[in-house]
Amino acid sequence: MTDPRPPAAGTTDGSGGTSPDVTDTCDGLRLETSRPADGTVVVAVTGELDMLTAPELRHAVAEQISAASLVVLDLDGVRFLGTSGLAALIELREQAHRAGVELRLACTERRVLRPIGIAGLHHLFDIHDDVQAALDS
Template identity: 45%
Template structure:
């Protein structure tokens, strides 16, 4: 017999590993991610990003300052989303100073692809 990993009334573990919230700032949207972006959580991030893209804001700021782990599948989702946003003339800006985010972006050469800012306020300018 395999023991249960969570009680039926508890939310699945992946929902606890990544928290996503959105707020409007003028014409821009800020999507904040806190937790880990990996195989278990990347679908939730994708869904949140594309839900925001449906409103076609001129600027979408993705705040990754609270992300403690960014897996390659998360990087792939960001690249895919950046292309979709550009097709709809939505500008995407990333926010993070956390090494857990900046290091994978740097190691893969994606710092040339994304606009990376130290804080949300600066990204909104």
Template identity: 45%
Template sequence: MTVQDPDVVETSGAESAAAGGPRAGQLGLVARTAGEGVAVVAVSGEVDMLTAPQLRADVLRHLDAGETLVLDMSGVSFLGSAGLAVLVEASQQAQRRGAEFRVVAVERAVTRPLAATGLGEVFSIFESVEQALEAGRAR
């Protein structure tokens, strides 16, 4: 039996791709630039009290840089209250920084907690990264 260190968070790379993504209790984060001042962070795995601090650090780093952030949660298999708290904090940080924060949510594991808490009405929610990026171009 092995015990996994909760501070170790799997990020993108050949190892995670070969293993089929993050294992239970792990978080995958892949960031890319989608244009000047626009970052897309793809999240996969479980967002819970063990993995939320890593998500928070990554999200706030992009927002602190004043970037528009598209958080692609289409690969998330579980979104707990700690993850919801990260989304609320990210939204507030974006407002303070004059940045935009958009969430891509299609999986029931994400859409259901957002709907149940009413947060689906608070965030800019999109069905695809392309839609989220296009929303910024339309302004």
């Protein structure tokens, strides 16, 4: 008989990766972290990235950078990207760069890509259409 419950966070999911760790903040930000391969971390971000939630993103991703060679931020679930969210992405990019870690973004949503473009930041980020494309590049 098969147990219908998902594996505990951080345990093997049967596909070689691990099941996701999920963090819900009181401000409505949800971060789902998975490790599809050794040294690779994917953080799916859902909610609003603003001055209340950007520190949560910054803290959660910064913790992952030290143990990774590649971090992919899946931003398709972001409903709003404010200037504080943009600042957090820039800071994470700089931290990853200093640590020798690749940071890639996966996103096709206009509500995320437009603020990045308007701010003239698109050249700073390696942006892909989806997580798999980011992992494969």
